[in-house]
Amino acid sequence: MNERFDVLKQDAKLGGMPESRGLNFYETDYNLDFLIRFYVPKDEYEHVRPLLSRMGAVAGEELDDLSREADRYPPEFFPYNKNGERVDHVKYHPAYQRMEEIGYSQFGLVAMSHRSGVMGWPTPFSRVLKYSFWYIFAQSEFGLCCPMSMTDSAARVIDQFASHEIKKTYLPNLTSTDMKKLWTAAQFMTEKQGGSDVGENTLMAKKVGDQWELWGDKWFCSNVSADVALVLARPEGASKGTKGLAMFLVPKKLENGERNRYRINRLKDKLGTKDMASGEVSFDGAIGYVVGDIDNGFKQMMSMVNSSRLSNAVRSSAMMRRSFLEALVTARGRQAFGQALIKLPLMKENVFEILLDTEAAASMVFFTANVFDKTENGSEEYKPLLRLLTPLLKGYICKRARYITAEAMEIRGGNGYIEEWVNPKLVRDAHLGSIWEGTTNIVALDVIRAINKELAGDVFLKDFKLRLSNLNNDYVIRAAKLCLKKAEKFKEKVDSIVQKKTFEHEISAKRYMDYMYHLCAASLLLEEADFQLSKDGSYRKMFIFMHYFQKYLLSSNVTGAFDRSLNKWLDAIIDWGQIPANVIEDLLNELEPQQ
Numbered sequence: 001m002n003e004r005f006d007v008l009k010q011d012a013k014l015g016g017m018p019e020s021r022g023l024n025f026y027e028t029d030y031n032l033d034f035l036i037r038f039y040v041p042k043d044e045y046e047h048v049r050p051l052l053s054r055m056g057a058v059a060g061e062e063l064d065d066l067s068r069e070a071d072r073y074p075p076e077f078f079p080y081n082k083n084g085e086r087v088d089h090v091k092y093h094p095a096y097q098r099m100e101e102i103g104y105s106q107f108g109l110v111a112m113s114h115r116s117g118v119m120g121w122p123t124p125f126s127r128v129l130k131y132s133f134w135y136i137f138a139q140s141e142f143g144l145c146c147p148m149s150m151t152d153s154a155a156r157v158i159d160q161f162a163s164h165e166i167k168k169t170y171l172p173n174l175t176s177t178d179m180k181k182l183w184t185a186a187q188f189m190t191e192k193q194g195g196s197d198v199g200e201n202t203l204m205a206k207k208v209g210d211q212w213e214l215w216g217d218k219w220f221c222s223n224v225s226a227d228v229a230l231v232l233a234r235p236e237g238a239s240k241g242t243k244g245l246a247m248f249l250v251p252k253k254l255e256n257g258e259r260n261r262y263r264i265n266r267l268k269d270k271l272g273t274k275d276m277a278s279g280e281v282s283f284d285g286a287i288g289y290v291v292g293d294i295d296n297g298f299k300q301m302m303s304m305v306n307s308s309r310l311s312n313a314v315r316s317s318a319m320m321r322r323s324f325l326e327a328l329v330t331a332r333g334r335q336a337f338g339q340a341l342i343k344l345p346l347m348k349e350n351v352f353e354i355l356l357d358t359e360a361a362a363s364m365v366f367f368t369a370n371v372f373d374k375t376e377n378g379s380e381e382y383k384p385l386l387r388l389l390t391p392l393l394k395g396y397i398c399k400r401a402r403y404i405t406a407e408a409m410e411i412r413g414g415n416g417y418i419e420e421w422v423n424p425k426l427v428r429d430a431h432l433g434s435i436w437e438g439t440t441n442i443v444a445l446d447v448i449r450a451i452n453k454e455l456a457g458d459v460f461l462k463d464f465k466l467r468l469s470n471l472n473n474d475y476v477i478r479a480a481k482l483c484l485k486k487a488e489k490f491k492e493k494v495d496s497i498v499q500k501k502t503f504e505h506e507i508s509a510k511r512y513m514d515y516m517y518h519l520c521a522a523s524l525l526l527e528e529a530d531f532q533l534s535k536d537g538s539y540r541k542m543f544i545f546m547h548y549f550q551k552y553l554l555s556s557n558v559t560g561a562f563d564r565s566l567n568k569w570l571d572a573i574i575d576w577g578q579i580p581a582n583v584i585e586d587l588l589n590e591l592e593p594q595q
Contacts, residue, residue: 017415018333019422020325021064025136026056029321030576031359032135035366038531039128048129051119055107055136063102064140064422069095070275071143071425075225077267077279088264090225090277099144099275104184105177107133110152114159114175127369127376131314135362138318139325142429143273146436147184147223149311153304154185154230158249161292161300166249170228183227187304188250188281190220196442198232198298199241203283205233205248212248212290214262214283222436224264224279227252231288232301247297248288262286272428306390309437310368313393316401316433317361319426323408324354326422328574330412341411348570350411354404355574356548360521361397367524368393385463388456389520391443395510396517398433399440405430444509447516448497457494460516461487467523475542475584476530479549482591483522486553490519518552539579543569546587554594561590 026032036052037045073093081087103109108118112125112133125133138145155174158167173183194201203216214233221229229250238244254260265280292300331342331351341347368389374382409416409423416423434440451457464487468480493512497505505512525548529541543565550562565583572579 016334018329020322020329021061023060023325023329024053024056025059025139025322025325026052028325029056029136031362032132032321034528034532035362036128036132038528039366039370040126044129048132051121052132052136055133058102058106059136059140063099063137066095066099066102067141067143067275068422068425069093070099074274075267075277077264077277079264086259086263088225088259090264090267090279092277093275096144096275099141101179103137103141103144103148104182105179107137108177109133109137110148110155111175111177113152114155114171118177127372128366131311131365131369134311134314135318135321135365138315139322142315142319142432143276145311145315146273146276147186147226149308149315150187150223150226151183151185152311153307154187154228156307157230157247157300157304158291160303161247162249166289166291170249174228184223186221186223186226186229187301187308188218188221188229188231189301190218192217192219194219196439198245201232201234201245203231203233205235205246205288206285207236212288213285214248214250214288215285216283218281218283220268220278221281222276222278224267224277224281225252230291230301230304231283232297233288235294242298243295245297245301246294247291247300249291250283250286250288254287260286270432272425272430272432274428305437306387309390309394309443310365310372312433312437313361313368313390313397314365316398316430317358317365319430319433320354320358320361320397320401320404322422323405323426324351324358326426327351327354327408327411342570345567347411348566350407352547352566352570352573354407356544356551357400357404359544360525360548361400363524363528364389364393364397364517364521367520381459384450384454384456384459387454388447388450388460388516391438391446391450392513392517392520394437395434395440395443395447395513398430398436401430401433402427440510444513445506447513448505448509451494451497452501455498457497460520461491461494464519464523467527471526471530473530473533473542475539475581475588476526476533478588478592479529479542479545480523480526482549483519483526483553487519490515518548522549522553538576539581539584540573540576542584543573543579543587546584546591550587550591554591556594558590558594561586 070093076091078089078091079086112118113130114124116123151174155171158170173181174185176182189198191201203214206213206215231248231250232245233248234244235246251260262281262283265282268278270278328351331347332340334341371382371386371389375386405426409427412423415421468484471477471480522545525541525545529545532538532541547562550558565587569579
């Protein structure tokens with residue numbers, strides 16, 4: 001067992017009410033450490049570990065305390081100052097402001113992928129390394145991740161599509177780590193009548209001289225106090241639907257220091273992310289600057305949304321990880337019926353289910369981050385795969401996080417339902433994940449669209465088979481054959497989607513999405529198992545794969561050997577101990593006849 005996990009082996013005691021406060025969220029997460037070693041060169045791994053450990057320490061104590069404090073004291077809205085002048089001031093609690101310093105400045109979570117020098121790093125951080133920090137941060141604070149993600153994505157969109165003048169004016173501030181210079185960004189897209197059907201948006205852009213003025217309303221504007229907003233509006237005379245929408249950069253203040261002509265009507269009273277201000281906005285001739293091609297605004301905004309979808313999945317997977325941690329310390333540190341909760345068979349099943357989904361989600365987000373890195377480094381063949389993966393992760397992980405956070409709350413029992421503990425906040429925040437950036441229905445249809453228009457399903461299956469053709473361990477190769485059989489059957493469905501495009505494919509979209517997710521996750525767990533066996537001879541990841549495959553990809557209800565293995569080996573799985581080869585042999589022998 002790795003010595004970093006000693007702190008998690010608490011002795012159960014009568015009346016114990018353990019929680020994770022004070023733990024280092026990196027040092028106690030061997031799976032995250034494993035994934036970083038899997039994806040980045042050894043020298044980068046050695047250099048980034050101390051930085052991640054710093055983040056883990058902050059997240060496990062100061063950030064967590066600040067997050068709960070800010071959640072109790074949401075922002076206040078002051079439309080007018082004492083002189084009766086319109087100011088639209090949003091006042092944030094000091095705890096939220098301190099979290100901004102930690103996120104934007106101390107760790108440079110926005111700037112890190114745009115420029116070098118953040119935390120002394122010689123180049124911009126890769127997506128894999130960047131999201132390692134976000135994954136730790138979001139375990140304590142989800143709400144602030146929304147403004148940070150939108151600022152990050154807005155900087156990327158401006159860098160890709162905006163004029164040289166706009167880039168020069170806005171990018172330095174959007175990617176600053178100096179809180180006095182920093183500008184944050186938002187995307188104002190949703191309208192009352194539009195919602196998911198963005199093509200129904202009516203916000204009007206009128207050309208007045210050499211300027212564009214925006215008129216109308218936006219209904220849901222997160223980070224409503226942002227310094228800069230990217231806004232979709234329809235120029236006068238433009239066509240209906242999404243093709244007629246243009247993207248405008250709308251600053252809060254104009255060059256002469258005056259407030260731009262839009263007003264905040266009120267803040268939203270939300271179920272979760274209470275510490276971050278979302279509001280309703282009316283545009284009264286606000287000045288906007290066209291970003292990129294005026295006829296291509298929706299596609300440009302969707303490039304921002306797709307990046308945000310991956311970020312959203314990272315955050316939801318982080319809340320799953322935090323939920324596992326809370327469930328684990330509770331189950332190991334609290335007694336019932338004369339023994340620690342973790343010794344009870346049904347509790348073992350509960351904890352393992354959370355662990356299984358949490359590790360699969362982490363595998364998926366870091367694999368997708370790696371694919372993102374490859375596309376940004378010029379690998380064109382990965383673009384259709386990324387196009388498919390972002391809605392796939394957004395659809396499954398963000399919905400699954402709702403269940404996982406609720407299960408962890410139940411494991412804690414009555415205390416889990418009390419706001420003094422972290423579980424209610426995790427449950428409330430998790431419910432937003434599958435609504436932001438497209439509901440589950442919308443992203444499931446987007447998966448189908450990617451299969452149809454970009455032939456992303458073929459790319460997905462090709463990558464899947466390639467990944468399983470480069471394995472070395474005999475047990476892993478045997479298990480890969482099980483996955484490949486499932487993939488061959490699923491290929492028939494992919495071909496049918498492309499060829500027929502029927503109503504039945506839409507009504508099955510969420511089931512297709514979920515199955516593709518499980519196929520991909522299983523293949524990643526196998527690849528990781530092969531890597532782990534080559535490095536330290538451990539069958540732990542192979543054990544995880546076997547149970548994941550049995551739970552999500554096997555139609556028959558095989559349980560015998562699987563239940564026995566879970567009962568005997570759960571502690572070793574949690575603590576990253578050694579699993580004997582004969583355990584894997586028994587599980588394979590039970591699975592193979594089912595194919």
